[in-house]
Amino acid sequence: MRTYVLRRLLQLIPLLLALVVLTFLLLKLAPGDYATGLAENPQVSAETLDAMRHRFGLDQPWHVQLVLYLKNLILHLDLGQSFSRQQPVTTVLREGLLNTLLLALAGALVTWGLAIPLGVLAAARHNSGVDRALSVVAFLGLSVPEVLSGLLLLMLAARTGWFPVGGMRSLDWDTLPLAGRALDLLRHLVLPALTVGLVPLASRMRQMRASLLDVLRLDYVVTARAKGLGEGAVVWKHALRNALNPLITLFGYTLGSLLSGSLVAEIIFSWPGLGRVTYEAILARDQYLVVGSVLLAAVVLVLGNLVADVLLLAADPRIRDD
Amino acid sequence: MRRLTTVLMGLATLLALGAATGSTARSARPPGDPVPAPLEPMRVSMREPGVPGGRFVLGVTNDARTFNPIMSNESSSSDVSDRLFTALVEYDNAAQQPVPALARSWEFSRDGLTCTWHLRRGACFSDGHPITSQDVLFTFAVAYDTTLHQSVFELLTPHGQKMQLSAPDSYTVVMRVVRPYALLVHAVGSVRILPRHVLEPAWRAGHFASAYGVGTPPESLVTSGPWVLKQFVAREKTVLARNPYWFGVDARGRRLPYLDELVFLVVPDQNALWLKFQTGEIDAFDNVKAEDYRAYERGRQSGGYVVHDLGSALTSNFFWFNLNTVKRPGGPRPVGQPCVDPVKYAWFGNRDFRRAVSMAVDRDAIIRSVFFGEGVRNWSLMTPGYRLFHTPRTVAPDYDPAGAKALLARIGFRDRNGDGVVEDPKGNPVRFTLETNASSNPRVQMCNFVRDDLARVGIQCTVTPVDFNTLINNMREDFDYDAILGGLGAAVPPDPGMGGNFYRSRAVSHFWNTRQARPETPQEARLDSLFDEIVLLRPLPERQRISAEMDRIIDEQCWVIWLPTMKIKLPVRDRFGNLHPTILPHRLIWNIERVFVKPQGRR
Numbered sequence: 042m043r044t045y046v047l048r049r050l051l052q053l054i055p056l057l058l059a060l061v062v063l064t065f066l067l068l069k070l071a072p073g074d075y076a077t078g079l080a081e082n083p084q085v086s087a088e089t090l091d092a093m094r095h096r097f098g099l100d101q102p103w104h105v106q107l108v109l110y111l112k113n114l115i116l117h118l119d120l121g122q123s124f125s126r127q128q129p130v131t132t133v134l135r136e137g138l139l140n141t142l143l144l145a146l147a148g149a150l151v152t153w154g155l156a157i158p159l160g161v162l163a164a165a166r167h168n169s170g171v172d173r174a175l176s177v178v179a180f181l182g183l184s185v186p187e188v189l190s191g192l193l194l195l196m197l198a199a200r201t202g203w204f205p206v207g208g209m210r211s212l213d214w215d216t217l218p219l220a221g222r223a224l225d226l227l228r229h230l231v232l233p234a235l236t237v238g239l240v241p242l243a244s245r246m247r248q249m250r251a252s253l254l255d256v257l258r259l260d261y262v263v264t265a266r267a268k269g270l271g272e273g274a275v276v277w278k279h280a281l282r283n284a285l286n287p288l289i290t291l292f293g294y295t296l297g298s299l300l301s302g303s304l305v306a307e308i309i310f311s312w313p314g315l316g317r318v319t320y321e322a323i324l325a326r327d328q329y330l331v332v333g334s335v336l337l338a339a340v341v342l343v344l345g346n347l348v349a350d351v352l353l354l355a356a357d358p359r360i361r362d363d
Numbered sequence: 364m365r366r367l368t369t370v371l372m373g374l375a376t377l378l379a380l381g382a383a384t385g386s387t388a389r390s391a392r393p394p395g396d397p398v399p400a401p402l403e404p405m406r407v408s409m410r411e412p413g414v415p416g417g418r419f420v421l422g423v424t425n426d427a428r429t430f431n432p433i434m435s436n437e438s439s440s441s442d443v444s445d446r447l448f449t450a451l452v453e454y455d456n457a458a459q460q461p462v463p464a465l466a467r468s469w470e471f472s473r474d475g476l477t478c479t480w481h482l483r484r485g486a487c488f489s490d491g492h493p494i495t496s497q498d499v500l501f502t503f504a505v506a507y508d509t510t511l512h513q514s515v516f517e518l519l520t521p522h523g524q525k526m527q528l529s530a531p532d533s534y535t536v537v538m539r540v541v542r543p544y545a546l547l548v549h550a551v552g553s554v555r556i557l558p559r560h561v562l563e564p565a566w567r568a569g570h571f572a573s574a575y576g577v578g579t580p581p582e583s584l585v586t587s588g589p590w591v592l593k594q595f596v597a598r599e600k601t602v603l604a605r606n607p608y609w610f611g612v613d614a615r616g617r618r619l620p621y622l623d624e625l626v627f628l629v630v631p632d633q634n635a636l637w638l639k640f641q642t643g644e645i646d647a648f649d650n651v652k653a654e655d656y657r658a659y660e661r662g663r664q665s666g667g668y669v670v671h672d673l674g675s676a677l678t679s680n681f682f683w684f685n686l687n688t689v690k691r692p693g694g695p696r697p698v699g700q701p702c703v704d705p706v707k708y709a710w711f712g713n714r715d716f717r718r719a720v721s722m723a724v725d726r727d728a729i730i731r732s733v734f735f736g737e738g739v740r741n742w743s744l745m746t747p748g749y750r751l752f753h754t755p756r757t758v759a760p761d762y763d764p765a766g767a768k769a770l771l772a773r774i775g776f777r778d779r780n781g782d783g784v785v786e787d788p789k790g791n792p793v794r795f796t797l798e799t800n801a802s803s804n805p806r807v808q809m810c811n812f813v814r815d816d817l818a819r820v821g822i823q824c825t826v827t828p829v830d831f832n833t834l835i836n837n838m839r840e841d842f843d844y845d846a847i848l849g850g851l852g853a854a855v856p857p858d859p860g861m862g863g864n865f866y867r868s869r870a871v872s873h874f875w876n877t878r879q880a881r882p883e884t885p886q887e888a889r890l891d892s893l894f895d896e897i898v899l900l901r902p903l904p905e906r907q908r909i910s911a912e913m914d915r916i917i918d919e920q921c922w923v924i925w926l927p928t929m930k931i932k933l934p935v936r937d938r939f940g941n942l943h944p945t946i947l948p949h950r951l952i953w954n955i956e957r958v959f960v961k962p963q964g965r966r
Contacts, residue, residue, distance in 0.1 A: 072840075073832030079436050087839075087871045087878070089516060092509065096572075125428050127573040136597045192634055199638040206639045209599060212420065212626060311630045313598035321425075326832060 042354070049347050057339060061111065064335045068328050069103040075124045075326045097124055110329065120336070121329030123322070130333040137315035138300075138337070140209060144237060144312055145299040147230050151238025152245055153292070160249025165276050167254060179243035191236040191309035204232050207311040233310040237303045241295070248291060253284040286357055293349015297342035401485030403467055404612045409941050412613045413959025418624040419939065421952060422636045422648035426629045427601055430584060430592065431575035432555035433505055433513050442949050443601055443627060448555035449588040449609075451480055451499065451536075452548055454855050456945035456953045459750055461548050461856075465494060465556055465587070465610075466536075475543035475900045480551075482534040487608040488558045489586045496530035498587075501559035503528050505566055517863070518550045521898060543900035549856045558585045589620045589956040601627040611956055620956035641666065646936040647951050653737040653805075659934045666934075671944040673931040675739045675747040677857065680809065680926040682797060682848035683875045684711035690878055702842035706791050711845075715774045717921035722760045722767035723820045724813055730927045733808045741928040743914045744865055748928075748946040749857040751903065754911040759918035759925055767820045778821050785821035794823040795845035798837065801828035809926055810848050838874060847874070848926075855947055859897055859910040866894045866913055875922045886916050938963075 076090040076099065094100045098109070113119040120130035159179075163172045182190075198204040205211065211225050256262065257280050265275045304316035315334065322330035425439035432444035451466040463469075466480040486494045506515055507525050519526065521544035529537050540547065561583075565574040575584060581592040589611060590603035603625040611619040628645055630636045636648045637655055641662065651659075659670045687702040701708035710716045730738035739747055742757035760766075771777075775788035784792045797813060799806045810826040817824045824846075829837070837844045851872070854861040864872040868879040868887040882888035890913055897909045917923060933944050933951065941957040944950050952958075 071830075071832065072836035077832050077835045077839075089514070096510070127429060127434070127576045128578050132578065133597075195635055195638055199642050202642065206642050206644055207630065207632075207635050208628075208644075212418075212600070212628070215594070308631045309635060311599075311632070311635060313596070313629070317598055317631065324831075 042351075046347065046351070049343075049350075053340070053343050056343065057336060058111075060335060060339050061114070061332055062107065064332050065103070065107050065110070065328075068326070068331060071326075073326060074099050075328065078325050110332070120333040123327055123330040125322075125325050125327045125330075130329050133318060133330060134315065134333055134337055137313060137318045140312065141300055141303060141307070141314035141316060144230070144233055144303050144306065144314060147234035148237030148303065148306075149295055149299070151234050152241050152295070155238070156242055156245035157249055157288075160246045161253060161276060161281060163246065163250040164253035164257065165272070167257075172250075175246070179246050182239045183243035187236055187240055187305040188309065190239060191233075191306055194232045194236060195309060198232060205229050207233075207309065209312055233303070233306045233312055236306045236310070240302075245288070245291065248288060249284070252287050253280060256280045256284040259283075282356075286353065289352050289356055290349055293346050293352065296345030296348055299345065300338045300341050398487075398491075398607045398618075400612060400616065400618065401483065401487065401610045403483045403485055403610075404616070405464065405467070405483065405610050407611050407613060407619060407957055409613065409957045410943075411940055412615055412617070413621040413940050413957070414962060415617070415621050415623070415959070417622050417960030418626060419622050419647075419952075419955065419958060420626045420628050420645045422630045422639060422645035422650075423627050424629070424631050424633070424636070424650050426598055426627065427577060427595070429576050430579060430595075431572075433502075433511065433515070433557070434572055434575075436514055438948065442952070443603070444555065445588075445949070446590045446603055446625065446952070446955065447584070447586040447588050447592065448557065450552045450555050451482075452552040454549070454552055454947070454953075456855075456947040456950075457943055459857060459947070461552055464552075465499075469548070471900075476540055478538045478540075478547055478551075480536040480538070482536065483610055484534055486587075486610040489591045489606045489608055490558075490561075491608055492558065492560055492585070494556065494558075494587055495533040496536045497533070498556055498559045499536045500528055500530055501563060501566075502554055502557045505557065505562075505571060506554050508566070508571070511572055515550075515553045518546065518553055518861075521547070521550070522895075545898050545900045545906065546856070546858065546860045547900075549858065549861075552856075556587045558587065561585045590625060593624065598629055600629060603627075609956075613957075621959035622955070625952070625955055640668075640934060643667075643936075646939070647933065647942075649933070649950055651931065651933060653734045653929055656735065656737050656930075656932045659932060663934075667937055668934050669937045671933045671935060673748075673933065673944060673946045673950065675741065675946070676929050676931050677746055677748040677854075677946060677948075678850050678852045679741055679744055679746050679928055680806070680848070680850045681923040682810075682813065682846055682926070683923045684717065684795075684846045685842060685844050686711055686876045686922075687842040688876065688883065690880070703845060706787070706789070707795060707845060710787060710793060710795075713774060714920060715770055716776070717924065718760050719767040719770040719774075719776075719820065720817065720822070721921050721924045722763045722770065723816045723822070724924065724926070725762045725764075725816050726927050727762070728816075729809055729812050733805050733812065734927065734929050737930040737932065738927040739930060740925075742918060742925045744851060744862050745857075745859060745910060745914065746928045751857065752859055752907060752910045754907075754914055757918055758915055760921070764816075764819055771820060771822075776821075783818075783821060784823045792823065793821070794825070796825045796827050797846045797848055798827045798829050798834060798844050799848040800831050800834050802831060805929070806848055806850070813848070813926075839871060839877070849874070857947060859894075859906075859913065863894060863898070866890055884920075886920055890916055 074094070075097065076093045079090065098106055110121060113121065122128065123130050123133050126133055159175055163175045166172050195206055198206050205228060209226065209229050214222060214225055217225060262275060262280055265279050300315055303314060304320055306312060307314040307316045319331065319334040322334060423439060427440040427443045428437060429435055429440050430444050430447060432441065432448045435441040435444050449464050451464060452461040453464040455462045465483055465486060467483045469478055469480045471478050482494070482496060488494055505511070506513060506519055521540055522542050524541050527539040531537060562571065562574055565571050577595055577597065581594060584592045586606055589606055589609045591606045593604040594602040605620050605623060609619065613619060630639055633650055633652060636650060639645045640648060663670055685703045689696050689698050689700050689702060692698050696702070703711065726740045730736060741747065742759045743754060745752040745754070747753045771785060776785045776793060778785045784794065786792050797810050799810050801807065807828045814824045814826050834847065838847055851865060864870040867873060868882040868891055871877050876883060879887065882891055893909050893913050897906055931946060931950070935942060935944060935951065938961050940959045940961050941954065943954060945953060947953070
């Protein structure tokens with residue numbers, strides 16, 4: 042097990058290096074650079090832009106920039122400076138990382154907290170009215186884009202006053218006691234978490250339903266029923282454990298896409314997350330910030346998959362024996 | 364003997380204490396003001412004196428990238444740093460003229476080559492350190508540091524020369540220019556004074572560019588303006604608090620600003636901004652859309668806010684044809700050749716063709732549909748918002764589709780094969796692409812209207828929305844385009860002298876043919892000499908006449924095809940006094956130090 046994890050972690054290194062090179066190349070292939078974005082201001086002269094390119098090293102050929110970046114990355118673990126903020130990339134990324142993780146985990150909680158029980162219910166009441174109703178709801182959720190559901194929830198908040206209209210904290214957050222702060226954060230978290238969580242809900246619920254239906258047809262379930270076990274015990278105790286395997290893999294992917302899945306919600310709900318950092322960095326061609334956030338997303342993706350594999354190992358003795 | 368000394372010293376201490384209390388009594392500061400008023404305070408005139416306290420929350424779509432006023436390149440940064448730091452003069456947006464700030468007065472020599480500034484005695488930075496002429500000299504030295512690529516640099520180098528600064532004493536600064544400079548006072552107003560005692564080490568060590576970044580601890584950010592930084596949370600909010608040392612007072616001698624806090628709350632989505640305004644979470648926002656104006660008006664009765672109609676925006680919209688010639692060797696075409704296909708260059712270079720295109724465009728339809736009726740027709744860089752320089756009379760050809768067709772026929776552009784597209788005299792069908800910034804919805808819509816209008820006179824135009832960087836690259840680097848629809852934004856002061864990058868033939872925003880080594884047409888040569896004149900110190904009527912003549916040359920030549928400009932309407936909470944939105948930036952908070960919460964509006 043330990044060698045397996047270690048091996049996976051070692052595989053990460055060439056992958057990340059390849060990723061850095063590829064991101065860098067893509068950035069260089071697209072026209073313009075960070076200084077180009079400032080050219081919109083007619084007060085900024087061409088000489089000024091050239092001076093800026095020189096200061097940021099953007100006047101060097103791309104391979105020189107890349108080698109320098111890789112050297113700093115490998116020797117000093119230095120991700121470089123953000124041009125727009127004049128701050129180290131690590132500082133800028135750290136600010137958004139926790140906020141995005143909070144939102145994404147809350148969204149995952151919504152997804153899985155609803156998908157598993159509803160999926161089980163739909164499978165247990167296979168082809169009943171409940172099953173069909175759940176299908177309709179699920180596909181409605183799947184077909185409404187995040188932008189629309191987010192804005193609708195925001196309008197709901199504005200009309201009813203039940204929830205704040207976006208943001209992560211009230212203006213007076215700093216003056217609140219600890220419990221008040223937590224409550225305030227939670228109130229701000231509900232709607233964006235719902236927006237993020239509802240998107241994958243339909244597919245996860247259908248996965249759960251299909252997987253459980255497969256298991257429910259197996260002989261050992263028939264045996265369990267034949268020996269007189271209650272339906273609840275059959276479904277929740279015997280069938281569900283075996284039906285969860287494919288969902289654990291899916292859960293791993295969810296972990297992997299934690300950092301990238303909430304951009305739309307972050308913008309609509311003014312959530313100060315990493316998605317906005319990356320998005321703004323790409324628009325502004327803040328190149329080291331872009332490479333840094335791609336690196337971070339890749340690390341989280343690989344680690345998420347690793348966690349999924351380890352979870353699967355823990356859950357299924359058959360795989361462990363292989 | 365020793366005893367006597369002690370007694371004397373004690374007496375001296377008593378006297379000093381007495382003097383201190385005496386001076387405190389003289390300045391008659393209101394209770395609660397922790398710092399005595401400066402020797403020469405700035406008495407700020409205002410419609411109604413206010414009362415201290417309260418908070419103003421401004422919704423913004425982006426947060427500051429730096430608090431360093433010299434290094435800020437975007438309005439989301441300068442909107443904040445302009446509140447934190449003051450200049451020798453500030454601009455009064457309502458009166459559209461400069462007013463004294465850190466300098467209590469200034470005068471020009473008879474020849475207009477020397478300007479002497481008298482600083483306010485007793486003015487202090489937010490750490491209590493006095494502001495003197497040494498700080499002014501330091502700030503200008505930084506502003507002239509060519510390694511820093513500041514956006515104020517151009518404005519500060521009239522006729523290509525730096526100004527010579529000297530400080531005869533602690534409260535006097537003398538500036539010398541080689542030729543009179545009409546924008547000298549404005550240029551000086553764009554330089555926000557920085558604390559030399561804090562920033563000089565960073566500048567000498569070569570890391571001024573990252574000094575006063577957003578990571579600076581609030582208590583170590585020493586400011587010269589009405590506000591100090593209280594808190595910065597990236598992508599959430601910037602909170603400013605009153606600078607207890609600032610030199611501005613109201614008519615009763617009460618220290619400004621009135622408000623306890625000024626908050627910039629980051630709301631990236633425009634729809635969310637409006638919703639947050641409706642629930643009262645923000646007090647005003649600048650990022651408005653014409654399509655929402657009706658909703659603003661509808662909610663006004665119940666919403667506790669007023670809608671300020673500011674008239675035409677300062678941003679002009681237009682499109683132009685690529686008349687660029689190759690300026691640098693090494694490309695596929697030799698220097699001096701047109702950058703576009705010679706067939707197209709023959710059309711674009713024909714003034715009558717450009718006139719016909721302008722006559723084909725129905726501006727009123729654009730106003731009705733793109734701006735929801737909230738727009739005005741405009742024929743100049745100086746939109747109606749530029750109160751002093753806008754010229755309503757114009758020679759630019761307006762909508763006249765029959766006239767456009769006749770003009771095209773006259774220069775030999777006819778539909779010979781009956782396919783609905785006219786051909787030039789050599790038989791080439793007239794087709795071109797019109798590019799614009801894909802992220803700007805109104806611009807893409809305007810392109811679509813232009814395309815449909817041109818189709819009616821037989822010109823086939825294809826609209827291509829592109830990524831902003833690609834657009835900039837096309838218009839500035841490789842000149843690989845037919846026509847581009849764009850716009851130019853607002854500048855303070857609202858003066859044609861700020862438009863050098865557009866008017867001058869060697870400038871980079873002289874879009875239709877940029878960076879000319881020497882003017883390629885007689886009209887452009889005339890434009891260049893007119894611009895040189897307008898930046899010389901001259902009486903206003905003469906400058907207005909020059910500005911009108913520059914407009915006339917551009918309109919006669921149809922180098923740019925003007926499109927309508929959007930009107931600006933701003934909803935603002937009605938519980939604030941002295942809030943006076945203007946069309947000049949910053950439209951809402953330019954005088955925020957005078958703004959107060961009305962007693963009946965307290966919550």
